Amino acid sequence: MTRRDPSNLSTHPGPGQVHGTTSEPGPARRPRLRVSAPLCLLGFLAVYLVAVRTPFGQRAENALFGGYGAKPAWIYGWSGAAYGSSAMPPLEHTAMPTLLVGVAVIVAVTLVRRCWWRGCAAIGIVVGTMGGKEVARMILPRPDLVGARESLIESSFPSGHAAIPAALALGAVLVASPRVRPYATAAGMLWLAVTAGAVLATYHHRPSDVLGSTLLACACYGLAARLLPPDDGPGDGPGDASVVTRRPRALPAVSLAVSAAGALVAGARHDSVPQSLVFAAAAFLCAALFWFTTARGPAHTARRTDPAPG
Numbered sequence: 001m002t003r004r005d006p007s008n009l010s011t012h013p014g015p016g017q018v019h020g021t022t023s024e025p026g027p028a029r030r031p032r033l034r035v036s037a038p039l040c041l042l043g044f045l046a047v048y049l050v051a052v053r054t055p056f057g058q059r060a061e062n063a064l065f066g067g068y069g070a071k072p073a074w075i076y077g078w079s080g081a082a083y084g085s086s087a088m089p090p091l092e093h094t095a096m097p098t099l100l101v102g103v104a105v106i107v108a109v110t111l112v113r114r115c116w117w118r119g120c121a122a123i124g125i126v127v128g129t130m131g132g133k134e135v136a137r138m139i140l141p142r143p144d145l146v147g148a149r150e151s152l153i154e155s156s157f158p159s160g161h162a163a164i165p166a167a168l169a170l171g172a173v174l175v176a177s178p179r180v181r182p183y184a185t186a187a188g189m190l191w192l193a194v195t196a197g198a199v200l201a202t203y204h205h206r207p208s209d210v211l212g213s214t215l216l217a218c219a220c221y222g223l224a225a226r227l228l229p230p231d232d233g234p235g236d237g238p239g240d241a242s243v244v245t246r247r248p249r250a251l252p253a254v255s256l257a258v259s260a261a262g263a264l265v266a267g268a269r270h271d272s273v274p275q276s277l278v279f280a281a282a283a284f285l286c287a288a289l290f291w292f293t294t295a296r297g298p299a300h301t302a303r304r305t306d307p308a309p310g
Contacts, residue, residue, distance in 0.1 A: 035292045037222030044158075044215040048140055051208035052157055055145045061206040062152050064275055072270040073201035075194075081202060090164040091198060099130070102168035109175045121224035122171035128220035129167035133158050133213060158212030159205040162286065165191045166217035173294050174224065182248070185294050186255035189287040193259040197266030197283035207282035214286040218293040252291070259287035 051057035070081050080087025080094070090098035103126060110119025142155040169188025176184040196210040260280075267279030 035218055035222065035289065037219045037226065040215045040219035040222060040289075040293070044212055044219065047208050047212050047215065048136075048157060051206070052140070052142050053145075057208070058146045058148065061208060062146065062148050064200075064206070064278060065152060065203055067203075067269060067271045067275065070202035070204075072272075073198075074268040074270070075198045075201060075266050079198055079202045088194075088198065090161055090195065095161060095164060099126075099164050099168070102126070102164070102171070106168070106171045106175055109172070113175065113177065115175055117228055118175050121228055122174045125171045125174065125217065125220045125224050126167045128223075129163050129213075129217040130160075132216050132220070133160055133163045136212070136216070156205055156209050158216055159196075159199060159209035160213070161199045161204065162192065162196050162210040163213040163217060165195045166214050166286070166290065167220070169290070170217055170221040170294065174221070182251050185291065186251065186258070189255055189259045189290050190262050192290055193263040193283045193287040194266040196286045197263045197268075197279055200279035200282060201267045201269050201276070207278065210282060210286055211289075214289050218289055221293055252295070256288070256291065259291075260284050263287065 051061055070076055070079065073079065075088070076082055077085050078088040078091075079085070080092030087094045089095075103123065106119065106122045106126070110116065110122070136158055137155060140155070140157060142153065142157065144153050165188070169184070169191055173181055173184050173188060192214065196214070199205040200207060200210065263283035264276075264280040267283050268276040269279075
């Protein structure tokens with residue numbers, strides 16, 4: 001019976017193994033903090049019950065609409081409310097075109113990468129978020145508990161303007177390639193933060209509205225990710241299974257910082273510093289929820305197999 005020399009096993013790589021690397025049974029993963037779909041749905045319900053169904057919540061949010069309308073907002077010129085101004089997608093008349101273009105981009109990426117399951121899940125996120133928003137508007141009333149003026153009685157929970165960037169960005173993150181995914185997450189966070197801050201600063205929505213839309217979109221994302229086939233991981237496209245991706249260490253911190261800056265600028269008003277801070281905090285919280293929903297640990301390493309005997 002022949003005996004193997006341990007030094008040969010460590011210095012001569014087997015088929016598919018890189019010289020100088022150690023064999024691993026599978027991808028190395030660290031524990032990660034992630035917001036689950038049930039937790040997002042519970043948060044959605046809690047926001048509605050506290051902010052909409054209680055006198056305290058209604059008074060707190062109604063007090064934010066005591067300024068001089070939308071004009072003092074820094075982003076007023078890009079909100080579409082000003083005469084002859086260009087609305088920033090998805091505000092005002094750009095909402096539906098933005099939604100259609102976003103769905104088309106997701107479909108195109110799915111066809112190019114041939115990640116069929118992820119493409120279907122991404123479309124499901126968009127449909128579930130927008131459909132859930134419409135259903136919630138119909139079945140979740142806003143009772144007048146504090147004798148508010150007529151302009152504040154109309155139901156606006158959850159926000160359709162915030163739902164569009166949240167759903168489209170989460171769908172894009174799901175179908176993006178492993179190398180692009182971290183940057184798609186950063187771009188989605190910034191877009192959501194700026195949109196949420198803009199609709200708050202221009203008095204189109206309340207903080208609970210944008211938080212509800214974000215939680216609804218995150219719940220759809222969590223459900224879609226859980227329903228994906230087990231082998232449909234980060235390297236789900238052709239040739240992606242052997243790709244080793246490394247997320248830049250500073251990218252999460254930079255993404256959160258840029259999102260915070262975008263929320264602060266979009267939510268700022270000339271007439272009230274406290275209002276500006278509240279709007280910016282709510283918009284940044286939306287971006288943070290987005291990040292925690294899609295956050296992963298270090299990038300997955302390529303699977304290495306043990307060398308074949310002999």
